[in-house]
Structure formats: structure tokens, C-alpha cells
Amino acid sequence: MSGERLREENEGRDARVETEGGRRDTREETEDERADRKWQDLVQEIRVTQMGVQILFGFLLTVVFTPIFQRLGQADKSIYIVTVILGSLATGALVAPVSLHRILSGRRVKPQTVMWASRLTFVGLMLLLATLTGALFLILRTATHNAVVPYLVAGVLAWYLLCWFVLPLWARTRYTANDSADDA
Numbered sequence: 001m002s003g004e005r006l007r008e009e010n011e012g013r014d015a016r017v018e019t020e021g022g023r024r025d026t027r028e029e030t031e032d033e034r035a036d037r038k039w040q041d042l043v044q045e046i047r048v049t050q051m052g053v054q055i056l057f058g059f060l061l062t063v064v065f066t067p068i069f070q071r072l073g074q075a076d077k078s079i080y081i082v083t084v085i086l087g088s089l090a091t092g093a094l095v096a097p098v099s100l101h102r103i104l105s106g107r108r109v110k111p112q113t114v115m116w117a118s119r120l121t122f123v124g125l126m127l128l129l130a131t132l133t134g135a136l137f138l139i140l141r142t143a144t145h146n147a148v149v150p151y152l153v154a155g156v157l158a159w160y161l162l163c164w165f166v167l168p169l170w171a172r173t174r175y176t177a178n179d180s181a182d183d184a
Contacts, residue, residue: 035114039114042114046098053094054091056135060083060084060135061084079134087127087131087135090128094124094125094128132160136153140153
């Protein structure tokens with residue numbers, strides 16, 4: 001293969017080789033190939049969260065039609081309303097990448113689509129975190145009427161934060177070198 005032809009085939013490819021921390025990345029891909037890979041990764045992540053948030057939201061929507069809801073105090077009804085709104089917002093943010101992709105498909109803006117879909121997914125996760133916290137708080141308040149409920153919910157919230165953000169951020173700083181910001 002001639003040097004000129006090889007140069008043309010590799011033009012526009014990212015050939016990073018990093019050895020800090022024992023990490024070696026020899027993936028060679030164009031910007032479009034990287035966007036396709038990132039999109040596939042993101043779609044898999046969204047599938048998991050969409051199902052969970054939609055089931056939770058559906059459950060929350062039915063609570064208002066139960067007899068026990070009518071007996072709730074105003075504070076609990078307010079917690080419920082805020083939680084339902086958060087669940088609705090989470091559902092919107094986690095379904096939005098599908099709409100974004102559908103509207104922008106074929107427009108040759110996949111890297112930007114991946115970036116915005118990733119941001120929407122992160123917002124959706126934050127809203128899901130708030131929804132889960134609100135739902136747990138309401139359920140435990142209703143079930144136990146115990147002063148310990150806020151501490152239990154705070155403990156579960158801390159667990160979510162640890163699993164969803166602290167551990168991934170720790171792994172990111174521990175096992176990756178100073179990667180560029182394009183790793184959405």
C-alpha cells in the first residue's frame with residue numbers, strides 16, 4: 001500500500017495512545033465513527049433508565065386515585081404533587097434523545113446530537129434522583145409516621161449519589177488520563 005493511500009485512509013482518524021495509569025487506547029476512529037459508537041452506548045443507557053422512570057411515573061399517576069390519597073394531609077399531598085411533576089420532567093428528559101435523534105437523523109450532525117442527548121440524559125438522571133427521593137420520602141412518611149424517615153431517605157439518597165456519581169467520577173479520575181471533553 002502506498003504511503004499516500006495509507007495517509008488518505010487515516011486522515012481524520014483519532015489515533016491516541018495513552019499509557020498513563022496503565023491505560024492504552026489505540027482505537028482509531030473518525031469523528032463520525034466515534035459519534036456512532038457513543039450514540040449506541042447512550043441508547044443502551046437510556047433503555048435502562050427509561051423503563052424504570054416510566055414504570056415509576058405510571059405508578060405515581062395511579063396513587064391519586066386510591067382511597068388512602070384522600071386521607072393524606074396537605075403536606076403529603078404537596079410532596080406527592082412535586083414528586084409527580086419531577087417524574088414527568090424526568091420522563092421528558094429521558095425520552096427527549098429519541099425525539100432529538102428522530103428529528104436530526106440524516107442531517108449529518110450526529111456528534112452534536114450525541115452531545116445534546118447526553119446532556120438530556122444527565123438532566124433526566126438528576127430528575128429521576130429527585131423523583132425517587134420524593135417517592136421514597138412520601139411512602140415512608142405515609143407508612144410509618146416516624147421521625148426517622150428523613151434520616152432514612154437521606155441515607156438512601158447518599159447511596160444513590162455514591163453509586164450514580166461518586167463512584168463513576170472516582171473511576172474516571174483514577175483510570176483515565178486527562179481525556180478531552182468530547183467523551184460525553
